[in-house]
Amino acid sequence: MTSEMIQVERLAKSFGNHDAVNGISFDVLAGETLGLLGPNGAGKTTTIRMLTGLVRPSSGRITVDGYDVLKNPIEVKRLFDISPQEASLHPHLGIAEDLYFYARLRGLSRKDAKLRAQQTLQWAKLESHAKKNGHQLSGGMQRRLLMARALITDPPILYLDEPTTGLDPQSRHALWEYIFELKRRGKTMILTTHYMEEAEKLCDRVIIIDHGKIIAEGSPAKLRRGLGIDSILTLKPRRPFSSADLRALKEIPGVLDLSSPNGSNGCITVHLREKEALDEIVVAASRLAGIDELNLTEASLEDVFLQLTGRGLRE
Amino acid sequence: MIPRPILASLVTFEREIRDYRKNIFYFALRNLIQPVFFVLVIGVGLGSFVNLPGRESYLSFMLPGILMMSVVQVCYQHFSSEIWMSKNHEGYLELLTMTAPIKPREAVAGYLLTGIVVAFFAVLCFLLPVWLLLPGFAISLSALMLFTIGLALFFTSAGIVVGVSVLDPHTLTTVGIFITMPLTYLCGVFVPVEMYPPSFRLMIEVIPLTPAIEGLREGGLPIAEIIYVWCAAALAVVAAIKVFERNMHP
Numbered sequence: 001m002t003s004e005m006i007q008v009e010r011l012a013k014s015f016g017n018h019d020a021v022n023g024i025s026f027d028v029l030a031g032e033t034l035g036l037l038g039p040n041g042a043g044k045t046t047t048i049r050m051l052t053g054l055v056r057p058s059s060g061r062i063t064v065d066g067y068d069v070l071k072n073p074i075e076v077k078r079l080f081d082i083s084p085q086e087a088s089l090h091p092h093l094g095i096a097e098d099l100y101f102y103a104r105l106r107g108l109s110r111k112d113a114k115l116r117a118q119q120t121l122q123w124a125k126l127e128s129h130a131k132k133n134g135h136q137l138s139g140g141m142q143r144r145l146l147m148a149r150a151l152i153t154d155p156p157i158l159y160l161d162e163p164t165t166g167l168d169p170q171s172r173h174a175l176w177e178y179i180f181e182l183k184r185r186g187k188t189m190i191l192t193t194h195y196m197e198e199a200e201k202l203c204d205r206v207i208i209i210d211h212g213k214i215i216a217e218g219s220p221a222k223l224r225r226g227l228g229i230d231s232i233l234t235l236k237p238r239r240p241f242s243s244a245d246l247r248a249l250k251e252i253p254g255v256l257d258l259s260s261p262n263g264s265n266g267c268i269t270v271h272l273r274e275k276e277a278l279d280e281i282v283v284a285a286s287r288l289a290g291i292d293e294l295n296l297t298e299a300s301l302e303d304v305f306l307q308l309t310g311r312g313l314r315e
Numbered sequence: 316m317i318p319r320p321i322l323a324s325l326v327t328f329e330r331e332i333r334d335y336r337k338n339i340f341y342f343a344l345r346n347l348i349q350p351v352f353f354v355l356v357i358g359v360g361l362g363s364f365v366n367l368p369g370r371e372s373y374l375s376f377m378l379p380g381i382l383m384m385s386v387v388q389v390c391y392q393h394f395s396s397e398i399w400m401s402k403n404h405e406g407y408l409e410l411l412t413m414t415a416p417i418k419p420r421e422a423v424a425g426y427l428l429t430g431i432v433v434a435f436f437a438v439l440c441f442l443l444p445v446w447l448l449l450p451g452f453a454i455s456l457s458a459l460m461l462f463t464i465g466l467a468l469f470f471t472s473a474g475i476v477v478g479v480s481v482l483d484p485h486t487l488t489t490v491g492i493f494i495t496m497p498l499t500y501l502c503g504v505f506v507p508v509e510m511y512p513p514s515f516r517l518m519i520e521v522i523p524l525t526p527a528i529e530g531l532r533e534g535g536l537p538i539a540e541i542i543y544v545w546c547a548a549a550l551a552v553v554a555a556i557k558v559f560e561r562n563m564h565p
Contacts, residue, residue, distance in 0.1 A: 052414060056564055074319070077416040086406035092334045101330040105323065105415040 005030040005157060005188045006051070011060035012212075013046050020046040022212035023060070028190060030156075033183055035203030036192040037301065043212040044192040045085060048161050051190065052082060064157065078107075080157035081150040085165065087142050089134025096121060096130035099149055106153045116152050124148035140171030147178055158182065160191045164198060176201060196301040208305060215308050220301055229256055229299040229307075233270040233281065238290030240266045245288040252280050271299075323417040327425025331397075332432060342433075346389055346440040350381045354445075357505060367507065378452060379531035380504030382441055382459070386466045387524055388495055389437040390430050394474030398426070399487050402479055402562075409563070419560040423475060427552065430471025434463050455534050458541065462527040465544035469523050472548070472555035479562045503528045523547040 006028040013021040021043040028034045036044045049055040051062055053069045053076060062069040064076045090098040099120050103113035121127045124144040129137060134145060143163060150158055160179070164172040172195075179202050182189065193199055199206050200220045208216040208223070216223055241249070241260065246268070250258045254277025260268045270281060278296065285291055317325070335342060354374070358381075362373030370376045401408035411422065438459065445452055473494065481487045502508075502524040508516050519525050523544045530540030 054409065054564060074416045077414060082414050084406065084410055088406040088410040090407055091400055092337060097333060101326060104326040105411070105417055107319070107416065
């Protein structure tokens with residue numbers, strides 16, 4: 001990972017009065033997997049569409065391997081492919097034919113396109129469905145097909161726009177394995193998702209977008225560290241804590257924050273700066289109100305997002 | 316080595332034709348049903364009560380109009396619905412222009428080529444049974460070819476413009492009715508345009524379908540009408556490319 005494969009400078013897009021993307025800048029290094037995270041409507045897909053040249057930016061500039069996306073669209077399109085959010089499959093053709101024509105449009109000869117279509121179906125384990133229309137496949141099969149189609153000419157860059165949305169856990173994990181394989185092969189990837197686990201597992205670096213602006217950037221570990229939270233303790237007391245109890249717990253060294261949201265049945269959420277504070281809290285809580293249940297988790301990107309925006313990623 | 320823009324158009328054409336061939340029986344039926352009803356009900360049925368001065372029969376007057384009208388309907392309906400579906404429902408068209416190294420104008424060229432083939436197929440679907448049943452029916456084949464290509468380009472372009480611009484299916488249907496219905500009944504398919512008041516006739520003759528029908532009825536090679544239809548087609552193609560580019564790259 002040395003050179004910058006994708007450079008985005010002060011990119012903005014407005015639709016009427018709505019600023020979908022608001023002056024974002026970032027680079028993606030060759031071989032890097034960058035995650036674009038944000039809630040629905042944050043500007044992730046608009047950013048991907050501008051990266052592909054489908055949507056014209058209101059301002060800003062994108063270069064891919066030195067080529068300007070707007071000035072050299074053909075050169076840029078040879079460098080990337082996409083697994084889009086929508087099924088985007090031909091309405092009438094069988095999937096083998098669909099792949100064949102897709103490969104032909106990307107410049108392959110008839111013979112090579114036929115061969116690559118067969119190989120792609122094998123890779124996606126869909127050979128037995130070759131004559132079916134893409135819309136006759138299950139959701140998991142469609143996602144596999146879209147991922148496979150994006151690889152039909154083996155481009156160095158892949159845009160994966162919410163590749164696992166709507167999949168069951170088994171299909172999602174299977175798709176993650178494909179993406180890991182692509183990482184091993186050195187592909188440069190931009191992945192949009194609102195699944196934290198996905199971003200944490202697959203991405204070398206993450207950009208969090210909200211209201212079209214970048215609000216945080218870094219590796220998942222760096223972003224979590226930036227929160228200053230090591231872990232999160234959720235504790236259900238046997239008897240409700242009094243205000244004085246909560247104040248006493250909050251003053252324990254190593255406790256960063258403590259909250260008892262309305263409607264949480266008296267449960268408290270404690271953000272710990274260091275795990276060493278855990279023993280003391282458990283002893284104190286047990287003494288003050290007794291403990292029914294407790295749960296300790298590591299801080300996640302979801303917590304980073306909550307901390308930064310005050311709302312969850314799927315809101 | 317074929318240059319990339321030509322190859323991109325040819326691959327689009329090949330894909331559309333493959334798609335068309337898959338449902339060729341359905342398309343043949345669709346091409347035949349309305350013209351056959353017009354011929355039987357209006358041409359043979361009502362036509363037996365009509366006497367047009369200087370014309371052999373009402374049926375022979377009507378057939379060139381039905382031929383050209385079927386080109387218009389097939390091209391407009393096929394491309395407005397196919398492109399609308401690919402763009403708004405399936406997301407396929409977007410993917411095509413988003414990822415493949417193909418420019419919108421090259422995709423449009425592929426659709427236009429397909430439009431010409433689809434138009435000739437519609438003409439054949441109608442003309443073959445007509446020749447079988449009415450062996451005496453004569454038509455200038457060179458004029459028929461040139462008008463078919465011109466109208467195919469014009470109305471495929473119209474289909475592309477509507478398919479790529481309209482967002483909801485109800486509007487698509489309504490626009491379709493407003494385009495094809497007046498053309499069918501006003502452009503001289505069933506009645507001579509000389510019957511209209513001069514100002515109305517002028518309006519009707521601006522639509523390329525009217526000079527195509529009149530030219531075909533004249534016989535021979537009506538150069539003025541052919542040039543007019545082809546010029547209108549050229550303008551429509553330019554408009555289709557512009558609208559397609561604007562809508563696929565907002």
